[in-house]
Amino acid sequence: MQHVARMSACRGAMAQQLNQLAPSCSSSLFTNPFRIQSVRSFSPSLHVVACRRSSIRCSSSSHSGDSEKPAVGFLGLGIMGTAMATNLIRAGYNVSVWNRNPSKCEPLISQGASGGASPADIASQCNITFAMLADPAAALEVASGKGGVIHGLGPCKGYVDVSTVDGETSKTISGLVKATGASFLEAPVSGSKKPAEDGTLIFLTAGDKQLYEQAAPLLDIMGKSRFYLGEVGNGAAMKLIVNMIMGSMMASFSEGLVLGNKIGLDPNTIVEVISQGAISAPMFSMKGPSMVNKKFSPAFPLKHQQKDLRLALQLAEAVSQSVPVAASANELYKVAKCKGLGDQDFSAVIEAIISK
Numbered sequence: 139m140q141h142v143a144r145m146s147a148c149r150g151a152m153a154q155q156l157n158q159l160a161p162s163c164s165s166s167l168f169t170n171p172f173r174i175q176s177v178r179s180f181s182p183s184l185h186v187v188a189c190r191r192s193s194i195r196c197s198s199s200s201h202s203g204d205s206e207k208p209a210v211g212f213l214g215l216g217i218m219g220t221a222m223a224t225n226l227i228r229a230g231y232n233v234s235v236w237n238r239n240p241s242k243c244e245p246l247i248s249q250g251a252s253g254g255a256s257p258a259d260i261a262s263q264c265n266i267t268f269a270m271l272a273d274p275a276a277a278l279e280v281a282s283g284k285g286g287v288i289h290g291l292g293p294c295k296g297y298v299d300v301s302t303v304d305g306e307t308s309k310t311i312s313g314l315v316k317a318t319g320a321s322f323l324e325a326p327v328s329g330s331k332k333p334a335e336d337g338t339l340i341f342l343t344a345g346d347k348q349l350y351e352q353a354a355p356l357l358d359i360m361g362k363s364r365f366y367l368g369e370v371g372n373g374a375a376m377k378l379i380v381n382m383i384m385g386s387m388m389a390s391f392s393e394g395l396v397l398g399n400k401i402g403l404d405p406n407t408i409v410e411v412i413s414q415g416a417i418s419a420p421m422f423s424m425k426g427p428s429m430v431n432k433k434f435s436p437a438f439p440l441k442h443q444q445k446d447l448r449l450a451l452q453l454a455e456a457v458s459q460s461v462p463v464a465a466s467a468n469e470l471y472k473v474a475k476c477k478g479l480g481d482q483d484f485s486a487v488i489e490a491i492i493s494k
């Protein structure tokens with residue numbers, strides 16, 4: 139992990155140097171919103187064609203006076219936000235935190251973070267503010283409700299929303315943020331509680347390219363790779379497609395375990411057989427043993443997986459695309475939610491199948 143962190147730091151510094159050399163330009167890299175730029179495939183040639191909007195080029199001094207590091211805000215300290223903010227604190231950043239339920243700020247404050255009275259308060263103190271919130275309603279509330287982020291934002295500030303929301307919500311937040319003169323990046327993540335703790339998330343970003351570059355050293359502390367996908371909405375769409383596939387895979391895996399068990403096969407052996415074949419996936423190997431033991435300690439809460447399937451179905455509906463497998467999986471997650479399993483891990487969807 140230290141190795142990953144060191145490599146990320148080097149990549150960030152290298153990108154920064156190259157960006158200082160970057161000419162003002164237009165490039166086909168930016169005309170195709172789906173062109174991918176990832177840390178794993180970092181190459182100087184990708185960065186030297188980076189366009190920079192000088193109008194939002196600002197100094198990044200922190201409130202502690204450390205001009206090397208921006209002051210960072212973090213809003214939303216659930217399973218993911220707590221782990222991500224912790225990594226920023228451990229990397230030596232001045233981090234200010236806020237959570238709706240303030241008790242979740244305490245462990246971070248005891249590690250050196252500052253607290254804030256509201257999202258606006260945090261945004262006004264910080265250069266870059268991250269938000270990791272439950273769903274579109276929460277993301278909108280924190281961005282623009284009473285005491286919301288936009289009341290503390292302004293020119294030279296950046297807002298990075300890493301929550302999983304739909305593209306329309308993200309575009310609405312982007313518009314509100316940009317109206318203050320601040321810049322906006324959507325950056326939902328692939329990876330769950332453990333990758334968040336280990337700093338190995340995958341960021342799916344879209345929006346202001348300069349903010350992407352400014353936030354890169356922070357993303358590289360929290361993650362192992364990052365993709366820049368162009369216009370706001372593309373990061374959200376990528377995330378929803380990944381989670382649509384994941385939700386269907388988990389439902390199908392659950393069906394196999396339940397059927398196999400019913401006809402007398404050892405479910406642990408099913409997990410082992412799958413792990414050695416072409417359909418092996420880390421998710422099956424990680425979740426299988428605890429599912430067999432009916433242990434659903436939440437890493438990715440089931441209610442969020444159902445939200446993501448719902449948003450993916452809306453995305454498909456908007457372009458008249460049939461997604462019958464995902465639609466069917468969504469029904470199972472709805473049943474599981476009705477059975478009171480919303481706060482359990484999403485692998486608890488197996489309980490919706492067992493009762494059928």
Ligand SMILES: NC(=O)C1=CN([C@@H]2O[C@H](COP(=O)(O)OP(=O)(O)OC[C@H]3O[C@@H](n4cnc5c(N)ncnc54)[C@H](OP(=O)(O)O)[C@@H]3O)[C@@H](O)[C@H]2O)C=CC1
Nearest residue numbers: 214215216217218238239271272276302330331437438442
């Ligand atoms: N867990 C995972 O594996 C992953 C989750 N995600 C996504 O990340 C986001 C967060 O997930 P996770 O950390 O697991 O979720 P949690 O349920 O653990 O945390 C949700 C956070 O949102 C806050 N929140 C909810 N509603 C509101 C509101 N109306 N106003 C202000 N704050 C609100 C909660 O505050 P409070 O504490 O006060 O309730 C909490 O801080 C979700 O969009 C999820 O889909 C993405 C990748 C992986």
Ligand SMILES: O=CCCC(=O)O
Nearest residue numbers: 302328329330381438
């Ligand atoms: O949104 C949650 C994703 C969980 C994962 O990628 O393992």
